[in-house]
Amino acid sequence: MKILIVDDEQLARERLVGVLNEADPAFQIEQATNGLDCLEKAQQEEFNVILLDIRMPGMDGLETAQHLSLLKPQPAIIFTTAYQDHAIEAFSAKAVDYLLKPIRRERLLESLERASFINRAHLAELNDSLGDASAVRRYFSVNKQGTIELIPVEEVRCLKADQKYVSVIWPGQESLIDESLKSIETEFKGQFLRVHRNALVALAHIERLEKDTSGSLQIKLRDLDEKIDVSRRHVQEVRKAIKSLQLS
């Protein structure tokens, strides 16, 4: 069995390596020090199980798990955490496996045996039920021919829905992600603004509001030539949001 241990604390990783080695010397164990490191390693080689710490700097365990779920085949994920706070209740409610540190050997082996992967919908649900306790994602992720591409949320200028997919647009590039505009709108409230039935724009990147030749409103975004149409239904909200942006 190939296992990846992800934790920002060296001693925490070392202990798990020790425990696992003792339990079964046949385990192949690798370590990663944070979410990004984990994603990189998980793409280079295939792991059966990933032991993922929840509280990590940069990209936390929950977000890492969401990006990992794009991998094929998907690794099984077991979350680890030092403290049983309210987030953990949400985990048990969603039947997501987790271990409390210091992790007991028996409990660990038990989890490894029945470890299963968590699908994305499940994780999104979990994130929703965590409410304010969940951290906002820092990246959108796309599976491009087997590799996971991470798009920093702060770089994204707008998101446009087209039939089944949503395209993420940032300077010079565009990618299709498998998420709905609705869920993104709820998750990034205050960061992205709905301007049209099929478009969200990043508030931070709005340059100006202008009229095209036919007199309908468009938004010009920084470093992006394409202008985004504002539907009549959303005009009022858009004006209000831009006004409050200018004020602050």
Next chain:
Amino acid sequence: MEQKSLRTSSFLPDFCSARIVFVVIMLAELLAILLTLAQVYTSVDRFYTLAIHSLFIQWVSLSCVASLCMARQFLSKLSDIWAATGSYILTLLVSLIVAEMAWWLVIYFPDDMTMPNYSHALYLVRCMSISAIVSALALRYLYVQHQWRRRVELEAEARFQALQSRIRPHFLFNCMNTIASLTRSNPVLAEESVEDLADLFRASLQDIHHLSTLDDEISLCKRYLRIEQHRLGSRLKVEWSLAAKAEKLRIPSLILQPLLENAIYHGIEPLPDGGLITIQSKHEKPYLILKVENPITQTSAAPHEGNHLAQENIRQRLEAFFENKASLSVESGDGNYSVTILLPDDNENTDR
């Protein structure tokens, strides 16, 4: 007995309650006896005097209680000072009305035993003076008693909060995990960590009134940071810059340590590369200034609930010990967060 928290309730008791009415009757009777005994020279029978005094005083005091009971709704909305003034004026007013009624009653139904041998004005002055003194004493007593009970309640609350906020469960379990790991790889360090943790817990389980010295607090902080250093490794950097000659300053224990815990939890841990915590102490007459500074991520710039709890607890304990001579203030901005504590830097605190 009272449902509301004392902190928000008025210092005036519920005058409508049977208990208070009973207490007032007892006190009124004692006052009647006192006044009777105090009369040095009297031609009338003492028991008759007592009866008249009792009748009159009970009448006044029960009327006062009744009016305070009726005005309770209104008085409870006022601040302590206005409630006190209001109830004082009310008692005086009621006393005046009752005294006046008593005067006219005696005039209309004369009786040579009770017929006063002095003028109406003098009678009113005497009655009102007694009423003014007695109600002032009663109000003062109620106020002091309320303050005392409030203090007891606040202390209990502070104790509870202190227990809750001093050691974060997050820290405890992470520390246990670190020790579990060190037992395998470095038993000597594991042993040291257990000792440090024990010291930390001993300090946190102490009575809240326990005073420590700045020196002790600093060495406790160093132990705490040593534990965290094992866990965070090179991500945690600490710089101390301590002013001389403050080691013996008396302070409540665990004034500094919770600030370091906040600095690590909200400052260092969320940063992938960690950062530097600086702890400074310096003399700046008339204060000794303690300052803890740490970097923060842009996203964690908003104040945290946990931060707030620990700071509030420290603030309360500073107030309990130094009254208003000490303070705690917070500054944040530009990726930095700093907490400053001002302590009175005088000799009084060093040898108490």
